Amino acid sequence: FTIGSKIDQDTLDELEEILLSSDMGFEVAESIKESVSKAYKNKEVENDTEIKLFIQDEIKSILKDGLENTGKPIQKINLNGPTIITIIGVNGSGKTTSIAKLTKSIVDGGHSVMLAAADTFRAAAVEQLTIWSERLGVEIVKPAKTGSDPASVVYDATELAIQKNVDFLIIDTAGRLHTQKDLMAQLHKMHNVIKKKIPEAPHETILILDGTTGQNAVVQGIEFGKVHDITGLIMTKLDGSAKGGVLIRMCKELQIPIRYIGMGEQIDDLETFSPEKFVDALFE
Amino acid sequence: DLTEKLTNVFDTVRSRGKLTEENIGQACDSVRKALIEADVNFTIVKDFISRVREQALGEQKVKKIKAGDYFIKIVSDELTSLLGEGNAEIPFVKDGPTIIMMCGLQGSGKTTTVGKLAYKLKNEGRKPLLVAADIQRPAAIEQLHVLGEQVGVPVFSKQNSTPPEICIEALAVAKSENADVIILDTAGRLHVDEELMNELHLINKKVKPHQTYLVVDAMIGQDAVNSAKEFNDRLELDGLILTKLDGDSRGGAAISIRHVTGKTIKFVGMGEKLDALESFYPDRLASRILG
Numbered sequence: 001f002t003i004g005s006k007i008d009q010d011t012l013d014e015l016e017e018i019l020l021s022s023d024m025g026f027e028v029a030e031s032i033k034e035s036v037s038k039a040y041k042n043k044e045v046e047n048d049t050e051i052k053l054f055i056q057d058e059i060k061s062i063l064k065d066g067l068e069n070t071g072k073p074i075q076k077i078n079l080n081g082p083t084i085i086t087i088i089g090v091n092g093s094g095k096t097t098s099i100a101k102l103t104k105s106i107v108d109g110g111h112s113v114m115l116a117a118a119d120t121f122r123a124a125a126v127e128q129l130t131i132w133s134e135r136l137g138v139e140i141v142k143p144a145k146t147g148s149d150p151a152s153v154v155y156d157a158t159e160l161a162i163q164k165n166v167d168f169l170i171i172d173t174a175g176r177l178h179t180q181k182d183l184m185a186q187l188h189k190m191h192n193v194i195k196k197k198i199p200e201a202p203h204e205t206i207l208i209l210d211g212t213t214g215q216n217a218v219v220q221g222i223e224f225g226k227v228h229d230i231t232g233l234i235m236t237k238l239d240g241s242a243k244g245g246v247l248i249r250m251c252k253e254l255q256i257p258i259r260y261i262g263m264g265e266q267i268d269d270l271e272t273f274s275p276e277k278f279v280d281a282l283f284e
Numbered sequence: 285d286l287t288e289k290l291t292n293v294f295d296t297v298r299s300r301g302k303l304t305e306e307n308i309g310q311a312c313d314s315v316r317k318a319l320i321e322a323d324v325n326f327t328i329v330k331d332f333i334s335r336v337r338e339q340a341l342g343e344q345k346v347k348k349i350k351a352g353d354y355f356i357k358i359v360s361d362e363l364t365s366l367l368g369e370g371n372a373e374i375p376f377v378k379d380g381p382t383i384i385m386m387c388g389l390q391g392s393g394k395t396t397t398v399g400k401l402a403y404k405l406k407n408e409g410r411k412p413l414l415v416a417a418d419i420q421r422p423a424a425i426e427q428l429h430v431l432g433e434q435v436g437v438p439v440f441s442k443q444n445s446t447p448p449e450i451c452i453e454a455l456a457v458a459k460s461e462n463a464d465v466i467i468l469d470t471a472g473r474l475h476v477d478e479e480l481m482n483e484l485h486l487i488n489k490k491v492k493p494h495q496t497y498l499v500v501d502a503m504i505g506q507d508a509v510n511s512a513k514e515f516n517d518r519l520e521l522d523g524l525i526l527t528k529l530d531g532d533s534r535g536g537a538a539i540s541i542r543h544v545t546g547k548t549i550k551f552v553g554m555g556e557k558l559d560a561l562e563s564f565y566p567d568r569l570a571s572r573i574l575g
């Protein structure tokens with residue numbers, strides 16, 4: 001990364017390191033370096049402080065451009081029944097924990113929540129969500145037994161949520177890799193079951209991404225997006241040292257708004273996404 | 285695809301199928317891009333590329349093999365050697381149960397891998413005891429009990445006890461169960477969490493596991509070096525396990541964790557079921573990383 005003799009080469013090397021080590025990916029880093037070179041030639045930036053601010057502004061606008069739901073919290077969409085939210089993503093990304101956190105913030109906001117434990121496969125998955133439902137004091141719909149069809153849990157939960165007129169129904173799904181065709185088909189079927197009951201539902205489909213994930217996050221966004229339109233991302237585990245730079249690609253290439261970030265394992269560790277905070281953290 | 289790109293770099297009329305400084309430079313740029321997109325740590329990529337460039341420049345006199353094929357061979361050989369040899373052998377001790385401790389970041393696949401390892405060892409005629417040392421994640425203990433039941437091995441868990449206390453008591457339990465392997469399932473933790481890293485260090489000190497394996501998700505990005513280095517510095521790992529390799533992430537993190545710790549990648553997770561634990565083949569992963 002060299003743009004001219006006025007700018008210290010160490011600074012440029014340091015900036016390249018920040019860009020690449022953040023997980024924003026090769027092409028995004030290259031395009032930022034290009035804009036910086038151009039800006040320098042046009043005298044729009046003249047020293048390293050200005051370059052840093054220039055880069056931060058560039059990233060901020062990518063994160064917000066045309067994405068009016070950036071940082072928008074979950075709100076009632078359905079005025080005649082439950083707002084239904086499906087939570088999807090690969091194994092271990094933080095779905096179940098994020099559901100607990102979302103539920104807390106919704107309940108704190110004065111609305112009612114019902115949970116559906118539609119992970120009928122993994123050991124103790126239902127127990128895990130049940131413990132959270134008890135801590136939160138919300139009703140949970142569980143499968144009849146292990147290995148039963150997740151679509152039937154979704155069906156029962158949707159029925160009950162409508163009947164009881166809860167404000168929100170949040171559906172926990174099993175982790176799955178997008179390379180598993182049968183599991184992606186299963187997810188598709190679950191969404192169709194919901195649609196049959198409420199045509200505009202699910203009103204939100206949130207993809208959960210692990211903050212340590214590299215470039216595969218983009219593939220996850222594409223493939224999970226084929227099952228159902230993704231209305232938002234939650235990136236978890238940003239309380240670690242990972243920067244989550246791949247979010248820049250999620251916005252730029254897939255136009256999926258980032259709604260929240262997970263900052264820990266406790267129920268209050270959920271923050272609505274702030275492009276400003278994110279970009280500051282990139283340079284820490 | 286990288287092989288095509290590289291073949292095109294060397295097959296132009298100008299280079300006439302020879303290794304020149306110019307086409308080596310172009311080829312190195314393509315490889316650099318491919319490796320970063322594959323999640324290999326960018327500092328490691330830098331050193332790797334300079335070694336490859338040096339080797340390629342030193343071999344300009346090679347006439348027998350086509351230049352492009354020769355360059356590709358340099359790259360994949362270097363990458364394979366960076367990954368190190370796999371070694372699925374577990375060094376069991378003769379005088380008492382062998383203690384294996386699993387550790388790693390949240391959600392990397394530790395508990396599932398404990399189940400898989402127990403399944404493998406039971407099929408090899410051993411008697412593992414599983415230890416539920418994660419007391420903080422909701423239903424973590426239950427999860428291990430379910431897996432133990434599926435495999436058909438005992439699980440030790442205890443209420444109102446700290447993880448170090450549970451692991452110490454497990455040694456006595458292993459005696460009464462006549463177990464010859466003890467596998468400790470620990471809670472996922474951040475390498476930057478002082479308190480939890482101290483807890484792991486304490487378990488290590490009190491229980492002295494014979495084998496400590498870091499369980500890493502194959503889709504992890506640039507941060508892989510940071511967590512792997514910290515766990516290794518605190519615990520002196522004996523091996524690495526790469527999970528979720530049945531996905532399509534390129535797996536470049538394997539290079540990062542191997543390079544920064546110097547430890548062997550012993551197993552790879554290839555699915556959620558108990559039998560989805562395989563030996564590690566560096567040449568297979570090298571070609572996957574190169575894409």
Ligand SMILES: Nc1nc2c(ncn2[C@@H]2O[C@H](COP(=O)(O)OP(=O)(O)OP(=O)(O)O)[C@@H](O)[C@H]2O)c(=O)[nH]1
Pocket residue numbers: 089090091092093094095096097098119122125173174175176236237238239240261262263264265269390391421472474
């Ligand atoms: N540090 C940290 N840990 C988190 C965060 N979110 C989730 N976790 C932890 O990540 C691990 C996995 O979380 P789960 O909620 O079980 O993930 P999941 O996607 O439901 O997993 P599967 O259902 O098995 O696919 C747990 O140990 C959580 O406590 C976060 O924001 N920060």
Ligand SMILES: Nc1nc2c(ncn2[C@@H]2O[C@H](COP(=O)(O)OP(=O)(O)OP(=O)(O)O)[C@@H](O)[C@H]2O)c(=O)[nH]1
Pocket residue numbers: 091092122175177388389390391392393394395396397418421424470471472473527528529530531552553554555556560
């Ligand atoms: N596809 C696939 N999934 C896996 C593999 N290994 C683990 N998983 C899944 O990854 C998710 C997380 O696995 P766990 O064993 O709960 O992970 P953990 O490291 O114990 O999580 P914490 O205890 O919360 O830190 C589960 O859904 C597992 O079924 C693998 O090799 N392939």
Ligand SMILES: [Mg+2]
Pocket residue numbers: 095096097119125172173174175
């Ligand atoms: Mg879950």
Ligand SMILES: [Mg+2]
Pocket residue numbers: 394395396418424470471472
């Ligand atoms: Mg676990």
